Amino acid sequence: MSTQTFTGQLTVQTCCVCGIAFGVEARYDAARREDHKTFYCSAGHGQSYTGKTEAQKLREQLATAERRRGWAEAILTSTRDQLAATERSLRGHKAAKTRIKNRIAAGVCPCCSRTFQNLSRHMAGQHPDFPTTEEL
Template sequence: MIVEITEVSCYKCGISFWITLQYNAELKNCHNDFYCPNGHGQHYSAKTDTEKAKEERDRYKRWYNDEKETSERLGRSNSALRGVITRNKNK
């Protein structure tokens, strides 16, 4: 069985230590705390690609809903204006 490892450096004391690639990926996804051999707690704070994609999806959903609401409001306004024009023509 081959275990792949990666080097990690402590942000506080600078010591290098090794963890498995699988554990490193889990830490990046979950943002859980982990500790260097000297006991300094740290975690990955960067957003994962999945988190970024969800935020982008949510941003597009909000944009779509805003545009849809604006379109509906303008459609109602347009209908009301057509009614006013028709009434004024018939006077």
């Protein structure tokens, strides 16, 4: 029997199979926690860390946050595009309404495109279902 002097730092582990306590160098323990490789107790039973490390958890959280940010940006872009399209459509409808009002003011029938001195009498007699200028 011989005595050995060790000046490093050991992490005490307990075998999950036989329950024996054994020491593992701290750097080795950290490496096995990171890479999840198998290591052995003094009796030869295989051990491994299956849980995720803090670094792995943080990487996953970062990836999730980046995916969510990408989705939010896509939704924002889509919403902006829809808003712009709605605004263009609204401008088009307003312009069409203005053109119709101007034609009516000039005495042009919006239904049959004929010009009349008294357009309101023509509209009431010939096109009674057409909305009045106040309704437009």
